[in-house]
Amino acid sequence: MSEKIPVGISACLLGDKVRFDGGHKRCTFATDELAPYIHYEPACPEMAIGLPAPRPALRLIDTAESKTALAFSNGRGEPVTEKMQHYSEQRVANLQHLCGYIVCAKSPTCGMERVRVYQPDSNNNRKEGVGVFTRELMRQIPWLPVEEDGRLQDAPLRENFVERVYTLHEFNALWQSGLTRGKLIAFHSRYKLSLLAHSQAEYRELGRFVAAIESWSSLEEYAHEYRQRLMDLLKHSATRGNHTNVLMHVQGYFRPQLSSRQRQELASLIDHYRQGLQPLLAPITLLKHYMSEFPDPYLAQQRYFEPYPEALRLRYGR
Known part of the structure; x- marks a missing residue:
């Protein structure tokens, strides 16, 4: 993009x-x-x-x-x-x-x-x-x-707007490239962690909607409805609590590879973010380091780790 x-x-x-x-x-x-x-x-x-x-x-x-x-x-x-x-x-x-x-x-x-x-x-x-x-x-x-x-x-509103713009841009590009059920499901998969950070309840509801994609006879009509639900979900500002849940979820992927000291360091950094003592960028940076050391195909595709250009510095103060 x-x-x-x-x-x-x-x-x-x-x-x-x-x-x-x-x-x-x-x-x-x-x-x-x-x-x-x-x-x-x-x-x-x-x-x-x-x-x-x-x-x-x-x-x-x-x-x-x-x-x-x-x-x-x-x-x-x-x-x-x-x-x-x-x-x-x-x-x-x-x-x-x-x-x-x-x-x-x-x-x-x-x-x-x-x-x-x-x-x-x-x-x-x-x-x-x-x-x-x-x-x-x-x-x-x-x-x-x-x-x-x-x-x-307002920093949270600014980040929310930019994230929505980039998400819609990717979705529009997918649509223009030719709709398939596989492309739509892959798109949703890339955004799972991002959606979870915005609303756990609507994340689960949208997941059920994606699971029912085969029941729609018109893929165009499905895409219209999915786009609306997606953008409505992302209007909810991602909360510190939801971000913490996502970080802890990702942390679980590395438990087998990390030493006891590394696990404690990561858990402490996530908790410091939860308490407002560290910006979101801090635990994400450490997680991205472990992602490079211990590659995981699912995590590698997640837009959550880079929803927009890092140069915009939107996560530096949160």
Whole structure:
């Protein structure tokens, strides 16, 4: 998976001066750290429907039909809801190839959550809205990893997003290469430890789904359902407890080969991680050392040990 991964992004997050005030909201993680691995497909929905920069700010407002509309905050001009909705539907229909999307937080067009929704003719508002474009994006492509720039400052959320992007990229590549039951089962096998770290209950449920693959007459329909279940599972942030269970499980593979001192050292390192005294990288590094000394075909294929490029340094502080 050396080719760059297609990811959509709000244009202002790349530093483009497209915001209502003529400025931008450059996201350094996206532009500096992630960019070497990503082919960005930027868009500013507001500019795309013909609005200039600078321009009066837009806001979401309640309507009598219990829906939200998009209008200028200064109360002038015509509402642009229909124009934005039409653009969003047309644009998103051509984004099925993407492996992720980074949107601008709080935006009435691009915000993913907690966007202010105003009462008509007042500044009373509630933080319960979703931007018009992002709402359509998540409706049409519900399996797509979508994250806001602000939330990407949180280390666990940042790692979770990147892992989902890389997982979907591999799955899409598998699909494009030609679906077979064998390929799908092999893919699932490669991700078993990763899935276990995210949700033990859903890991078991997805395992049962994979075991029933032969009962599906359409492999295309099965792949659609598997992709949705896979990406839903990975939305759960991997917890320290689940990681500890995975590490202890992997530790068992090396018990026959390790000396008593080595086993104690590994067990102690895993426990220190469990207590928050060591980052996840520490026990994983030692396990990868033993994997090179005592090769195991099952462990060698597991994406858990390298779910994304190590140069991103996403496990260094966890």
